Amino acid sequence: MYLLPLISTKQLLEMPSMWLLNRLDSIIEQRQQAVNSRNDILQLMLQVMADETDNSSKANDRLSREEVVSNIFVFMAAGYETTATALAYATYALAKYSEVQEKLQAEIDQLSLGDDENFNEETTKYLDYDVIMQMPYMNMFVCEVLRMFPIANGAVQRVASEDTVVRGIKIERGNNLNHSKYTIKNVIVLN
Numbered sequence: 001m002y003l004l005p006l007i008s009t010k011q012l013l014e015m016p017s018m019w020l021l022n023r024l025d026s027i028i029e030q031r032q033q034a035v036n037s038r039n040d041i042l043q044l045m046l047q048v049m050a051d052e053t054d055n056s057s058k059a060n061d062r063l064s065r066e067e068v069v070s071n072i073f074v075f076m077a078a079g080y081e082t083t084a085t086a087l088a089y090a091t092y093a094l095a096k097y098s099e100v101q102e103k104l105q106a107e108i109d110q111l112s113l114g115d116d117e118n119f120n121e122e123t124t125k126y127l128d129y130d131v132i133m134q135m136p137y138m139n140m141f142v143c144e145v146l147r148m149f150p151i152a153n154g155a156v157q158r159v160a161s162e163d164t165v166v167r168g169i170k171i172e173r174g175n176n177l178n179h180s181k182y183t184i185k186n187v188i189v190l191n
């Protein structure tokens with residue numbers, strides 16, 4: 001109530017997606033002017049972004065500014081909430097099934113990751129993709145969490161390429177299908 005006068009009508013009317021999009025341009029400007037380069041996906045995209053004054057055919061092989069902005073937006077929108085929700089469900093599953101938590105802990109403990117007491121740069125593995133690939137139980141755990149608590153259901157859509165009938169339901173060519181992964185897991189038993 002007391003904070004209300006501090007918020008302008010413009011801020012209230014700005015949709016979250018527009019808020020993000022409107023700031024990406026200035027973030028790109030800041031990155032281009034920064035002395036130190038960062039090691040992330042935006043920096044990689046900027047390295048292959050076309051110079052806006054370049055009209056040669058070489059510019060076609062590069063990303064346009066709009067493509068960089070759109071890709072960053074999609075990565076933020078598609079990657080942020082999904083990962084946060086998956087981690088929240090994973091935490092819930094670990095708290096509920098302590099035997100699973102112990103098994104996962106045992107798998108992590110057998111990796112020779114760096115710790116403060118016994119640090120050896122030559123032999124110590126860092127937590128990267130190769131290390132994650134040596135964790136089959138972790139992989140099973142994450143897959144099971146996503147099976148039990150499906151995320152981004154609405155994102156999975158398919159258009160029927162031909163007329164068909166599935167379990168007595170007529171689906172016409174061109175129909176947009178959106179299935180519920182949660183229902184399939186919990187209710188439907190396919191013959």
Ligand code: HEM
Binds near residue numbers: 080
């Ligand atoms: C646990 C984390 C995540 C879940 C549960 C998830 C879920 C999904 C689902 C269900 C789809 C639709 C797939 C389909 O149509 O078959 C999708 C597509 C997509 N996701 Fe994710 N996602 C996750 C993380 C991420 C991250 C971290 C990024 C990027 C940084 C990302 C980027 C995308 C993109 C770009 C698409 C569209 C792909 C396409 O249409 O070709 N997602 N995601």
